[in-house]
Amino acid sequence: MLYFSELLNKKVITEKQQELGTLTDVLFLYEEEPKVVKIVVKTSHPSHLNVPSLTIPITNLVKLNTHIIVHEDYESLPPIEQEMSVSEYLLDKQIIDLVGNEMLRVNDVVIQDSPYYYISGVEIGALGILRRLGVEKQFTKALQFININLSPQLLSWGDIQNIELGQGVIQLKQREEKISKLHAEDLANYLEKTNIKNAAKLLKVLDKKKSADIIENLNITYQDELFHALKPDRAASFIDVMEPDDAVDILLTFSQEKRNDILELVTPRQQKKLKHLLGLSKTPVGHALTSEFVTVLSDATVQDVFKTLRDETNEFSRLSTLYVVNEKQQLVGVFNLHELILQKPDTPVYKFMIQDPIVIHLTTPIEIVINKLFKYKLAALPVLDKNKEILGIVTMDDMGDFVLKKNT
Amino acid sequence: MKHIFSGIKSRLFLFLAVFGPATITAMADNDASGVATYSIAGAKLGYPILFILFITTILLAVTQEMGMRLAVVTRKGLGDLIREQFGIKTSFFIFLSLLVANMGTIIVDVAAIKTTSSMLHLPIIPSIVFILALSILFIIKGNYKTNQNIMLVSCLFYFAYIFSAIKSNPNWGDAASNLLVPHGVSFTPSYWKDYIVIGMGVLGTTITPWGQFFISSFSYDKKIDLKKLKYSQFETYWGAFLTNFFSFFMVVATAATLYFHAIPLVSGEQAALAIKPFAGDLAGTLFAVGILNAGFMGIVTVSLSTAYAFSEFFGLSGSLDASFQKSKVFYAIFIFQLVVAGIIVLFPFISLFKLVIATQALNAMTLPFIFYYLIKLTSNKKVMGEHRNSAFQTYFAIGSTILILFASIYTLIITLFNL
Numbered sequence: 001m002l003y004f005s006e007l008l009n010k011k012v013i014t015e016k017q018q019e020l021g022t023l024t025d026v027l028f029l030y031e032e033e034p035k036v037v038k039i040v041v042k043t044s045h046p047s048h049l050n051v052p053s054l055t056i057p058i059t060n061l062v063k064l065n066t067h068i069i070v071h072e073d074y075e076s077l078p079p080i081e082q083e084m085s086v087s088e089y090l091l092d093k094q095i096i097d098l099v100g101n102e103m104l105r106v107n108d109v110v111i112q113d114s115p116y117y118y119i120s121g122v123e124i125g126a127l128g129i130l131r132r133l134g135v136e137k138q139f140t141k142a143l144q145f146i147n148i149n150l151s152p153q154l155l156s157w158g159d160i161q162n163i164e165l166g167q168g169v170i171q172l173k174q175r176e177e178k179i180s181k182l183h184a185e186d187l188a189n190y191l192e193k194t195n196i197k198n199a200a201k202l203l204k205v206l207d208k209k210k211s212a213d214i215i216e217n218l219n220i221t222y223q224d225e226l227f228h229a230l231k232p233d234r235a236a237s238f239i240d241v242m243e244p245d246d247a248v249d250i251l252l253t254f255s256q257e258k259r260n261d262i263l264e265l266v267t268p269r270q271q272k273k274l275k276h277l278l279g280l281s282k283t284p285v286g287h288a289l290t291s292e293f294v295t296v297l298s299d300a301t302v303q304d305v306f307k308t309l310r311d312e313t314n315e316f317s318r319l320s321t322l323y324v325v326n327e328k329q330q331l332v333g334v335f336n337l338h339e340l341i342l343q344k345p346d347t348p349v350y351k352f353m354i355q356d357p358i359v360i361h362l363t364t365p366i367e368i369v370i371n372k373l374f375k376y377k378l379a380a381l382p383v384l385d386k387n388k389e390i391l392g393i394v395t396m397d398d399m400g401d402f403v404l405k406k407n408t
Numbered sequence: 409m410k411h412i413f414s415g416i417k418s419r420l421f422l423f424l425a426v427f428g429p430a431t432i433t434a435m436a437d438n439d440a441s442g443v444a445t446y447s448i449a450g451a452k453l454g455y456p457i458l459f460i461l462f463i464t465t466i467l468l469a470v471t472q473e474m475g476m477r478l479a480v481v482t483r484k485g486l487g488d489l490i491r492e493q494f495g496i497k498t499s500f501f502i503f504l505s506l507l508v509a510n511m512g513t514i515i516v517d518v519a520a521i522k523t524t525s526s527m528l529h530l531p532i533i534p535s536i537v538f539i540l541a542l543s544i545l546f547i548i549k550g551n552y553k554t555n556q557n558i559m560l561v562s563c564l565f566y567f568a569y570i571f572s573a574i575k576s577n578p579n580w581g582d583a584a585s586n587l588l589v590p591h592g593v594s595f596t597p598s599y600w601k602d603y604i605v606i607g608m609g610v611l612g613t614t615i616t617p618w619g620q621f622f623i624s625s626f627s628y629d630k631k632i633d634l635k636k637l638k639y640s641q642f643e644t645y646w647g648a649f650l651t652n653f654f655s656f657f658m659v660v661a662t663a664a665t666l667y668f669h670a671i672p673l674v675s676g677e678q679a680a681l682a683i684k685p686f687a688g689d690l691a692g693t694l695f696a697v698g699i700l701n702a703g704f705m706g707i708v709t710v711s712l713s714t715a716y717a718f719s720e721f722f723g724l725s726g727s728l729d730a731s732f733q734k735s736k737v738f739y740a741i742f743i744f745q746l747v748v749a750g751i752i753v754l755f756p757f758i759s760l761f762k763l764v765i766a767t768q769a770l771n772a773m774t775l776p777f778i779f780y781y782l783i784k785l786t787s788n789k790k791v792m793g794e795h796r797n798s799a800f801q802t803y804f805a806i807g808s809t810i811l812i813l814f815a816s817i818y819t820l821i822i823t824l825f826n827l
Contacts, residue, residue, distance in 0.1 A: 092492050094484075105491070105722065129722055132496045 001351050002064075003123065004086055004109035005131050012041045012056075012068045019044055020054060023068060026111070027055070027083040028119055034157060036117035037083055039068070055079055058117050086119075095122065095160045107132060110154060122160060125153030137346070151299045152350070212241040215250075223250055232258070236265035244273045245368045251278065252363035277368065285364055285383055288402065289392035292316050293382070295325045298332055298350040302343045318397070320379040323390055324353045330388035331357060336379075359384045362391065370399050431647040432709065433472065433623045435563045438651055438658075439706025440520030441513060442613040443699050446655050447679035449606045450662030451671065453599070455583050456590035458659055460607040461652050464614050467808050469648035470801065471615060471779065472623050474786045476644050479624040480637050481795045486624040487720025489791065490781050499721040502781075505774045510618050510714045512767025514749040517706035522753055524699045527681055533754060539700075540746050543708050547742055565701035566654040568694035573657035575691035578664035583656075601822070608772070608819040611812065614651065617774040618713040620782060625716035637795070661695070711745040772816030779809040 004026060012020045025040035039061070041054040054076040063069040079085075090109050107128025112120045123131075127150050130136040140150055215223060215238055227235050227250065239247045239262060251259050251274065263271060294313060296305050305322065313319055322340065324333035333353030343352055360369055360381050372381060373396050380395040438446075449457045479485055484492075491499040518536060525535035546558065582592055593599065627640065662679050665671075671682055684692035715738045783805050787797045797805070 092495060094488070094492075107496075107722075126722075129496065133500060 001120070002111045002113055003128075003131060004091060004111060005128075007039075007064075007068070007111070010068050011066075012039070012070060014070055014074065015062060015072045020070070020074075021045075024053070024087075026086045027079055028086060029082055030084045030089075034119040036111060036119065038077070038079065040085070051076070061117075064113070090119075090122065095155075104155070119157060121154050121156040123152055123154055126150060127152050149299060209241050212238050216242060216246050223253070227254070232261045233265050236262045239274070240267050240270050244270070244277055245371055247274060248277045248368060249361060249364055252365075253361070277365065285360060285362055285366060285369060285394055288366065288369075288394050288398045289383060290395060290398065291392050292319070293321075293323060293380070293390065293393045294319065295323045295329075295390060296349055298324050298326055298353070299348050301346050301348050302340060303345040305340060305349065306345075318395070321393075323357070323382055323393075324349055325390070328387075329390075331359065331382060331384060331390055333357060334382075357382065360394065361385075366399070366402060369394055370403065373399060431563065431643065431650060432560065433619055433626060433647065435566065435647070435651055435654075436622070436705045436709035437468070437614050437616065437619055438566065438654055438702055439513070439517050439613075439710070440524075440699050440703035441516040441706065442655070443658060443702050444516075444520060444679075445606075445609045445613045446658040447662045448673055449610055450659035451666035451673040451679065451682075453603055453606060454593050454663045454667040455579075455586040455660075456593055457603065457607060457610065457663075458583060458586045458656065459588070459590040460603075460610050461655055461659065462587045464611050465648050465652040467611070468615050468651065469645045470804060470808070471620065471782070472648060473641055473644040474782055474797070474801070474805065475620050475623040476627045476640055477637065477795060478782070478786050478792070479627040480634055480640055481792055483628065485628045485716065485720040486621050486778075486782065486785075487717045489785050491721050493785065493788075493791070494781065498781075502774075502777065503717055503721045505770065505777075506617055506621065506717055507714055509767060509770040509774055510710050511745060511748065512770060513616070513618065513710045514707055514745055515752050516767060517703045517710070518749045518753040520699055521703040523678075524696050524703070527678075528693070528696050528700075536750060536754065539704055539707070540750050543704065543711075543746060544743055546708065547712065548739060562701055562705055565698055568698040568701075569654050569657040569661060572691040572695045572698075573661040573664070575688050576661050576664040578660045583660050583663070587656075604815065605819050605822055608815045610655075611815070612772050612775075614655070615775065615812070616771055617778050618710050620778050621717045621720075622709055622713035625713065625720065661691070707746060707749070711742050714745060715739070715742040772812070772819065775816070776809050776813045779805065779812075783809070 007023050007026065009022050009024070012023055014020065021041045021043040023039055024042045026036055027038040027040065028034045028036050036058050038055050038057050041056060043051060043053060054074075055078060056070055056074050056076055060071045060074040061068065062071055084090075086109055090106050093106055095104055095106055104124045106122045106124065107126075108123035108131060109119060110121045110123060112118055127136060127140070130139045130150075143150060215226065218226065230238075239251065242250075247270075251262065254262070263274060266274065294308060296308055300308070309319075319337070321334060321336050323331055324335070326332050333350065333355050334357040335349070335353045339352060358372060358376050358378065358381060360372065360383055362383060362385070364383075369381060372378070373394075378396070380393045382393050383391045385391050449460075475486060478489065482489060487499070487503070490502060518540070521536055521539055522532055526532055586592065623644070662673070662682075666673055666679070666682055673679060673682060679695060681692060681696075718741050719738050783797070783802060785791055787802050789796050
C-alpha cells in the first residue's frame with residue numbers, strides 16, 4: 001500500500017540511472033476498479049529530452065523505492081480520454097461518502113501495489129493533511145507524548161463517489177451495477193457497514209456466484225445475522241455455490257434444525273459433499289488450540305513489533321506469523337517474519353500487512369483445518385470467536401500429530 | 409394595476425428569501441474595532457474622511473459581490489475552491505494567516521467590550537464572560553435560521569448611532585458634500601499623512617479577509633438558488649450601502665462634536681464618553697450600547713468565519729445546521745478563539761495596543777493575497793461558467809487590490825517607524 005503523496009515529487013530514473021524528472025501526477029481509469037495506467041513525469045532537463053513532461057505507462061515501471069525506476073527503453077504515450085488524473089479529479093476534491101452519507105475532502109489517495117497498481121481508496125483524516133504538509137512524523141511523535149494516537153481514516157473506493165465526476169463529467173452507471181463489479185472483499189466491507197435489510201436486498205440483484213464470494217468475505221457475526229435474515233431456500237442457493245469448506249464453516253454456526261432445513265434445499269451434489277464434511281470427525285479444534293501467538297496493533301511500527309517480539313516471545317517454541325488487531329482486539333490482518341524483516345523500522349504495520357487473513361472457528365472440523373493449511377500453504381491458522389477476536393491458533397505441527405495419530 | 413402590484417410583491421418576497429448573508433457580513437464589518445476606527449476618523453479628521461468612506465463602500469460592494477457570486481454559482485465556499493484549485497500548502501498558509509488575523513480582531517472586540525462596560529459602570533469580568541457565553545450558546549444551540557434572525561435584529565442596534573449623530577447637531581450639508589469631494593478644512597501635510605493612515609484603517613476595518621470568507625460560506629450555508637443570483641447581488645450592494653450608512657453617522661457624530669471642538673481622542677471607545685458634553689448623556693450611552701452590540705456581532709461573525717474556513721480548507725463537515733456532535737471540530741475552533749480572546753483581555757500579558765496594530769497590519773497584508781485568489785477564481789471560466797467576472801469587474805478589482813497593497817505598505821512603514 002502506498003500513498004499518492006509519497007509518490008509525488010519522487011525522482012524518476014531509468015535502469016541505467018539516467019534522471020528523467022519528478023513524478024507530478026498519476027493517471028487512472030475511472031471505473032469500478034480504478035487501475036493506475038500511467039505516471040506523469042515533469043522532466044528535469046527539458047532541453048535534454050525535448051519535452052516538458054512524459055506520460056509513462058505503469059507497465060514500464062521496474063521498481064519503486066527511493067526512486068521510481070523505469071525501463072531503459074520506456075515509452076511516453078499521450079493520455080487518452082478515459083484516463084483521469086489523480087491531482088485533477090481526486091486529490092483535494094470533495095467526495096460523497098456513500099456509507100456515512102456526508103461530504104468529505106480527499107487528503108490523500110491510497111494506491112495498492114499488488115497484484116497490480118490500483119486505487120483502493122482515499123484518506124480523509126488529519127494524518128493525510130499532516131503527510132501532505134510533510135510533518136506527519138514530527139506531529140505523530142509529538143502527539144504520542146500527550147498520549148494521542150492518530151490513525152489513518154480510510155474510505156474504500158466502493159464507498160465513495162466523486163462529486164465532479166458524478167455531476168456529469170463522466171456518467172456513472174447504476175449504483176447496483178457499479179457495485180456488482182467491485183472486489184468481493186470491498187463489497188463485504190461495504191455491506192458490513194449497512195443494515196441487514198439493505199444487504200439482503202443488494203445480494204438479490206447480484207448473481208449467485210458473486211453473492212457467495214461476498215458472503216465468504218463477511219465476518220462471521222455478520223454472516224450469521226445475514227443468514228438468519230435469509231429464508232432457507234435463499235440461504236441454500238448461496239450455500240450451493242460456495243466452497244464446501246467455507247459452506248460447512250457457516251452451516252456449523254447454525255442450530256442443528258436450521259442447518260438441516262437449509263441442507264434439504266441444497267443441490268444433491270453439493271449436499272453430498274457437505275454431509276460428508278459435516279459427518280467427519282467431531283473433534284473440535286479446541287483441543288489443538290495453542291496460545292503461542294503474538295498480536296500487534298495495526299498502527300504499531302516495525303520497531304514496536306520488534307520490541308513486542310523480544311518482550312513476549314521468549315518462551316515460544318516456534319513463531320512464524322504475527323496477527324494484527326484493531327483497538328477492539330478484532331483481527332484485521334496478518335504478516336510473517338520475512339515480510340517484517342524487509343520493512344523499515346518506522347513503517348506502520350497496516351502498510352504491509354495482508355488484509356484478508358484466512359481464518360477458522362471453534363466449530364470448524366479438523367479435516368477442514370488441515371485442508372485450509374495445505375491449500376493456502378500456511379504454517380498456522382487463527383481461530384476466531386464471534387466477535388472476530390483471536391482465541392488461539394492451530395499450527396501445522398499440531399495438525400501433523402493429529403494426522404499421524406489417526407493413521408496408526 | 410393589480411398585476412403590477414403582485415409582480416412587485418413576488419419580487420420583494422424573492423429578495424427577502426435571499427436576504428441575510430450580505431447584510432449580516434456588512435453589518436458585522438462595523439464591529440467594535442470598526443466603531444472605534446470610525447470614531448477616531450471623525451474626531452481627528454472631521455467630515456473630509458467621509459470621502460474615503462464613499463470609496464470604501466464601492467470597493468466593499470464589488471468584492472463582496474464576487475465572494476457571494478462565487479459561492480452561489482459553484483455551491484462551494486472560498487476555502488473549498490482555494491483548496492481544490494491551489495492545493496493544500498496554499499490553503500494551509502492562507503488559513504494560518506486568517507486564523508491569526510481573526511484572533512487579533514476578536515481580541516480587539518473583546519477589549520472594546522471591556523472598556524465600554526467599564527464606561528457604562530457594568531462589572532467588567534461578568535460582562536465579558538456573559539457576552540462570550542452568550543455567543544457560544546447562540547452558535548451551539550441555534551440553527552441557521554434563528555441565528556440569522558438574531559443577527560438581523562442585532563443590526564437594529566446600529567440605529568443608536570443615527571440617534572447619536574442627530575443629537576450632535578451636525579452640519580448635514582457639509583457632511584453630504586464631503587462624501588464626493590473632501591473640503592472645508594485646512595489640508596496641511598500632517599493632515600494628509602493622518603488622512604492616509606486613518607483612511608487605510610477605515611478601509612481595513614470595512615474590507616477584511618474574514619469578510620471575504622464569511623460572505624461566501626454564509627451564502628453557501630443559506631443554499632441560495634442560482635436563479636436568485638440577481639436578488640443576492642442586489643442584497644450585497646444593499647448590505648455594503650447599509651454598513652457604511654451607519655458608519656457615516658458614527659463619523660458624523662464624532663466629527664460634529666470632537667473634531668469641531670478639537671477634543672483629542674486616545675481610543676475609539678472613549679468617543680462614547682467624549683461626546684456626552686456636546687450631544688447629551690443619552691447619545692453617549694446609546695453610543696456605548698452600540699459598541700457592546702458591535703462587539704458581540706464581531707465576536708460571533710469573525711470566529712465563525714475562522715471555523716467555516718477551517719472546515720472548507722480541511723474537509724471536516726461544518727455548518728450551522730449540523731448537530732454539535734457531528735461538527736465537533738467546527739465548534740471547537742469557534743469556542744477556542746473566544747476562550748483565548750477572553751483570557752488575553754482579562755489577563756493582559758500582551759500589550760493590547762501593539763496587538764491592534766499587528767492585527768491591522770496582518771489583515772492588510774492578507775487581503776491582497778485573498779483578493780488574488782478571489783479574482784483568479786471568479787475570472788476562471790471553468791469555475792464560473794457564464795457568471796465569470798466581466799472585464800470591468802476584473803480590472804476594477806485588480807486596481808483596488810494594488811491600491812490597497814500600496815496603501816497598506818505605506819501605513820505599515822509609517823506605523824512601524826513612527827514617521
